[in-house]
Amino acid sequence: MRAAIAVVVVLLAGCSGRQNALDYASDQSRAIGDIWHLMLVVCGIMYLLMMGLLAWAIWHARRRLPDAPPATEAPAADGLLRKLLGSWTVLIVIGLFVLAGGSFFVDRKLAQSQDPHALQVRITGSEWWWQVEYLDPDPSRTVVTANELHLPVGRATRIELRSNDVIHSFWVPNLNGKTDLIPGRSNFQTITPRRTGQWRGQCAEFCGLEHARMAMDVSVEDAAAFERWRAAQLATARPPQSERQRQGQHVFMTSTCASCHAIMGTDAAGRVGPDLTHVASRRTLAAGALPMQPGALAGWIEDPHAHKPGTNMPATKLPPDQLAALVDYLMSLR
Numbered sequence: 001m002r003a004a005i006a007v008v009v010v011l012l013a014g015c016s017g018r019q020n021a022l023d024y025a026s027d028q029s030r031a032i033g034d035i036w037h038l039m040l041v042v043c044g045i046m047y048l049l050m051m052g053l054l055a056w057a058i059w060h061a062r063r064r065l066p067d068a069p070p071a072t073e074a075p076a077a078d079g080l081l082r083k084l085l086g087s088w089t090v091l092i093v094i095g096l097f098v099l100a101g102g103s104f105f106v107d108r109k110l111a112q113s114q115d116p117h118a119l120q121v122r123i124t125g126s127e128w129w130w131q132v133e134y135l136d137p138d139p140s141r142t143v144v145t146a147n148e149l150h151l152p153v154g155r156a157t158r159i160e161l162r163s164n165d166v167i168h169s170f171w172v173p174n175l176n177g178k179t180d181l182i183p184g185r186s187n188f189q190t191i192t193p194r195r196t197g198q199w200r201g202q203c204a205e206f207c208g209l210e211h212a213r214m215a216m217d218v219s220v221e222d223a224a225a226f227e228r229w230r231a232a233q234l235a236t237a238r239p240p241q242s243e244r245q246r247q248g249q250h251v252f253m254t255s256t257c258a259s260c261h262a263i264m265g266t267d268a269a270g271r272v273g274p275d276l277t278h279v280a281s282r283r284t285l286a287a288g289a290l291p292m293q294p295g296a297l298a299g300w301i302e303d304p305h306a307h308k309p310g311t312n313m314p315a316t317k318l319p320p321d322q323l324a325a326l327v328d329y330l331m332s333l334r
């Protein structure tokens with residue numbers, strides 16, 4: 001029965017994809033999917049029963065209409081009616097118990113993931129981007145990135161959610177439900193991915209002008225690939241490899257960029273915008289607003305508001321050769 005319903009649902013909604021709550025890729029999203037199906041079945045049965053009874057009642061009322069008043073039959077019908085209503089009440093109570101019990105167990109399953117070996121990640125929401133930190137008991141081994149989340153498959157990740165400004169909501173439908181990021185407090189969410197792949201997260205609480213362009217690029221990888229990524233992110237920024245990249249780094253340090261952005265291994269230590277130490281290793285720019293490509297990067301630096309009108313990054317007018325050198329340097333930060 002459940003399989004049949006799942007097939008219908010898939011046919012109706014085209015239920016696979018990188019931002020889809022019914023395309024489960026973790027223990028948590030599967031649990032949520034199970035309760036969703038349970039509710040669909042229980043409510044579906046109730047609905048069909050209701051409609052059946054309604055049709056039956058209408059049919060009988062129509063047949064009775066031309067006759068004399070039905071009052072004489074009343075006592076006999078009353079007994080039957082009472083039994084029917086009694087069973088109906090029992091059915092409703094059972095249905096509600098099943099639903100309440102189901103939600104209770106799913107809720108516990110989502111809350112209880114207190115795995116001591118869980119990977120610890122802290123995500124901080126800002127208008128309109130995500131800072132992502134991989135915490136380590138040794139602070140010098142903390143990885144800082146932005147707008148991308150890498151998770152090892154088969155291992156729990158405990159995510160602490162915070163906000164720098166207004167309320168945001170973290171939602172990667174394939175991996176878990178929504179959790180709010182609230183200024184002044186920490187909320188938690190655990191994700192135990194079961195399938196490698198790429199998914200899309202999205203801020204799910206209206207947070208201002210660029211709320212819609214506040215996406216998260218999520219990659220679930222096998223343990224080896226994840227450790228490779230983490231080791232690469234731990235390294236300080238790659239030094240310039242050519243004269244042009246050296247010039248680009250100089251432009252970065254001497255214009256306004258360094259006051260808002262950090263590049264580990266250089267003097268740039270700004271904390272207003274995303275950490276750019278390995279910016280070119282990401283797949284998107286500005287929380288999914290643009291692809292990570294030299295042309296898009298140049299366009300972003302020249303006029304961020306053309307691509308993300310509300311963004312808090314100001315435009316920087318540079319002579320073409322300086323802009324090209326700056327882009328060359330940033331694209332070398334893998």
Ligand SMILES: [Cu+2]
Binds near residue numbers: 204206211214
């Ligand atoms: Cu937001």
